[in-house]
Amino acid sequence: MTQPTDTAVRIRPAAMTDAAALASLAAETFPLACPPHTTAEAIADFIARNFGVEQFVGYLADPERILLVAEPPQADDAGAAGAADAPRLLGYTMLVAGEPGDPDAARAVTARPAIEFSKVYVLAGSHGTGTGAALMRASLEAARASGAATAWLGVNEENARAIAFYERHGFAKVGDKHFVVGGRVEDDWVMEHPLVAQ
Secondary structure, three states: EEEOOOOOOHHHHEOOOOOOOHHHHHHHHHHOOOOOOOHHHHHHHHHHOOOOHHHHHHHHHHOOOOEEEEEEEHHOOOOOOOHHHHHOOOEEEEEEEEOOOOOHHHHHHOOOOOEEEEEEEHHHOOOOOOHHHHHHHHHHOOOOOOOOOOOEEEEEOOOOHHHHHHHHOEEEEEEEEEEEEEOEEEEEEEEEEEOOOO
């Protein structure tokens, strides 16, 4: 499912060969979602434990996960040049099928089967370019194709930009949950997007 879009971006399923690029992208984009009071040490520790190449190899091998990446359209022409010359990824999503693992999220999410939008990240330089919107449209399509009845996500309550983005794409707040970074408990909104007609 390689999907050209009306913006200068191409959306495709992530491949095992993207593991290193995804790890690099995750390390660069995760801090964008953290509240301003999150320490650099806490961010670095979270990245080390969750976003290494080995972790992404595991995510890519997991049949319950769908990873999509956004890249410049000229990436089509980069294959012969080799990985070192390949255009970098602009963003990615990771969807996780199954019962919400967080008990607060499980209570808040209204339908089953559910799929979590576990990661939705775009490079800061690509914000406002349509990259995030194209990635979200393709991710919602993939979520529907998976057979899920609803999509959900957690977003820090202080991340107004992300909340507005999710609302524009049909997500609405249905509850609250907690997320721990660096030993500090953060407050998240649980947002949900029905994937089938109610």
